[in-house]
Amino acid sequence: MIWEGPIWEGLVGPFVEFGFLRRALVGCVALSLSAPPLGVFLMLRRMSLTGDVLAHGILPGVALGFLLAGLSVPAMALGGLVAGLGIAIGAGAISRATGGREDAALAALYLAALAVGVVMISWRGSSVELTHILFGSVLGVDDLALLMMGGAASATLLFLAVAWRPLVLECFDPSFARAVGVRGSAWHLGLMALVVVSLVAAFQAVGTLMAVGLMMLPAIAARHWARGVGTMVLVSVGVALAATLSGLLLSFHADVPSGPAIVLAAAALWALSLVFGPVEGLAARWWPRRHLEG
Amino acid sequence: MRAVQELAVRNLTVAHGRHPAVHHVSFRLAPGQKMALVGPNGAGKSSLLHAVAGLHAPSEGGIEGAGQVALLPQASALDRSFPLSCRDAVLLGLWSEAGAFRPIANPGRVADALAAVGLSGFEKRPVGSLSAGQFQRVLFARLLLQDAPVILLDEPFNALDARTAADLLEVVRRWHGEGRSILAVLHDLDLVRREFPTTLLLAREVVACGPTEEVLSAQNRLRARMMAEAWADDAAPCARAA
Numbered sequence: 001m002i003w004e005g006p007i008w009e010g011l012v013g014p015f016v017e018f019g020f021l022r023r024a025l026v027g028c029v030a031l032s033l034s035a036p037p038l039g040v041f042l043m044l045r046r047m048s049l050t051g052d053v054l055a056h057g058i059l060p061g062v063a064l065g066f067l068l069a070g071l072s073v074p075a076m077a078l079g080g081l082v083a084g085l086g087i088a089i090g091a092g093a094i095s096r097a098t099g100g101r102e103d104a105a106l107a108a109l110y111l112a113a114l115a116v117g118v119v120m121i122s123w124r125g126s127s128v129e130l131t132h133i134l135f136g137s138v139l140g141v142d143d144l145a146l147l148m149m150g151g152a153a154s155a156t157l158l159f160l161a162v163a164w165r166p167l168v169l170e171c172f173d174p175s176f177a178r179a180v181g182v183r184g185s186a187w188h189l190g191l192m193a194l195v196v197v198s199l200v201a202a203f204q205a206v207g208t209l210m211a212v213g214l215m216m217l218p219a220i221a222a223r224h225w226a227r228g229v230g231t232m233v234l235v236s237v238g239v240a241l242a243a244t245l246s247g248l249l250l251s252f253h254a255d256v257p258s259g260p261a262i263v264l265a266a267a268a269l270w271a272l273s274l275v276f277g278p279v280e281g282l283a284a285r286w287w288p289r290r291h292l293e294g
Numbered sequence: 295m296r297a298v299q300e301l302a303v304r305n306l307t308v309a310h311g312r313h314p315a316v317h318h319v320s321f322r323l324a325p326g327q328k329m330a331l332v333g334p335n336g337a338g339k340s341s342l343l344h345a346v347a348g349l350h351a352p353s354e355g356g357i358e359g360a361g362q363v364a365l366l367p368q369a370s371a372l373d374r375s376f377p378l379s380c381r382d383a384v385l386l387g388l389w390s391e392a393g394a395f396r397p398i399a400n401p402g403r404v405a406d407a408l409a410a411v412g413l414s415g416f417e418k419r420p421v422g423s424l425s426a427g428q429f430q431r432v433l434f435a436r437l438l439l440q441d442a443p444v445i446l447l448d449e450p451f452n453a454l455d456a457r458t459a460a461d462l463l464e465v466v467r468r469w470h471g472e473g474r475s476i477l478a479v480l481h482d483l484d485l486v487r488r489e490f491p492t493t494l495l496l497a498r499e500v501v502a503c504g505p506t507e508e509v510l511s512a513q514n515r516l517r518a519r520m521m522a523e524a525w526a527d528d529a530a531p532c533a534r535a536a
Contacts, residue, residue: 162394165386165392165393165395169389172373172376172378173367173372173386175347175367175371176436179347179364179365180389181389181390223377227377227422228420229377229378232377
């Protein structure tokens with residue numbers, strides 16, 4: 001019987017046996033449904049680096065919450081939310097001021113945010129707590145964290161249902177969007193706010209540094225499998241779900257923090273996509289097939 | 295199509311920082327008029343067009359009747375690798391009608407618009423797979439769906455083969471025949487002389503505006519060529535600025 005064999009014990013058993021792992025799975029599945037579509041839009045706007053900056057940007061806020069209230073989910077989440085939104089607005093201002101050539105300033109911003117956050121946590125916390133905040137812990141997913149993850153996912157999916165057309169239009173042809181009266185900056189701000197909310201919601205399970213991995217890696221992987229925005233979003237969600245499941249199992253069996261484990265799984269799927277994906281995959285270049293008639 | 299109104303540009307200045315892309319430009323585009331916008335590189339042609347389309351806020355002056363325009367951007371300004379089908383790219387032209395979430399009435403219009411620009415059956419093709427000419431045809435199909443009374447074209451025939459340019463020129467003629475006003479940035483002066491009865495010659499300021507043959511005189515073209523292409527940091531403040 002399969003449900004008595006080693007496959008069952010290795011893949012399903014941990015989730016049956018341990019409630020904390022089930023909670024982490026449910027929370028991460030919720031985020032896998034909502035974060036990768038945000039990542040797809042960030043990637044299409046050539047803002048992958050901005051996602052990384054925001055992930056680092058929430059750290060000083062989380063650290064301030066930790067300094068004031070210890071490992072309290074509401075305090076750290078509120079701090080992260082305020083800091084993330086502040087960095088999102090700051091990154092937007094830098095982007096406008098530099099005419100889109102913002103990469104150097106953004107790199108400086110996220111290094112500074114990371115350093116400030118780590119210093120603040122180190123003042124009061126132990127290295128265990130630092131690891132917990134930076135890289136996440138499945139044990140940290142309590143009811144409140146689970147609600148936050150579900151809430152962030154629901155809000156994101158609702159927003160995407162409403163904002164799909166303006167976001168696509170604004171990504172493809174921002175000048176045209178402005179000319180026909182799309183309030184591009186309002187939709188953009190909504191997108192950035194939800195990116196921050198998703199990152200904050202994810203940090204209990206996967207850590208502040210790794211939260212962006214579940215958003216960006218599936219999106220970047222999906223680019224190698226799809227030629228349309230809609231299909232790209234669906235593939236990215238599939239990649240994220242696979243990464244979540246395999247990452248949590250890796251975390252459980254290999255006793256490593258959940259964040260890096262999930263991101264490692266997502267990175268492996270991205271590497272596979274990069275090599276074997278039909279859209280600009282490396283395999284097609286290495287082993288070119290006979291060209292077509294037309 | 296809504297009724298065509300006059301487009302009036304009065305004393306318009308569009309600036310990048312303190313440097314004017316165009317300054318103190320005034321002209322009128324009468325209903326149904328077909329006007330070419332010509333000038334050397336850096337003359338501010340695209341900036342003027344963008345200002346009329348509402349993309350650049352004027353530093354001075356204003357535009358009347360700007361709410362009725364549709365803009366064809368330079369194709370080179372767009373990301374042609376964007377994961378979008380021709381159908382979806384053309385559908386974006388219905389934004390003012392459908393908005394963010396209203397259903398699209400009669401989606402068969404997309405196929406008709408693609409057929410009108412010679413791309414029948416291209417609905418499902420990704421825009422990334424198109425040639426430069428086909429991509430320009432898609433942008434023309436999007437303009438067709440916008441159904442605007444005033445059409446602004448930014449270098450619509452650049453880098454196109456003769457067949458594509460002729461086909462798209464025919465679309466422009468059809469728009470003109472329907473009574474729409476057309477303002478087109480062009481570099482091919484022979485084409486301007488053949489197809490556009492009126493011309494605005496720009497060199498950051500209006501050098502001449504009126505009947506094409508008069509505007510494109512050797513003297514006017516020489517005056518336009520005298521314009522320095524690069525901005526000068528030590529330029530004096532404009533005496534006409536408010």
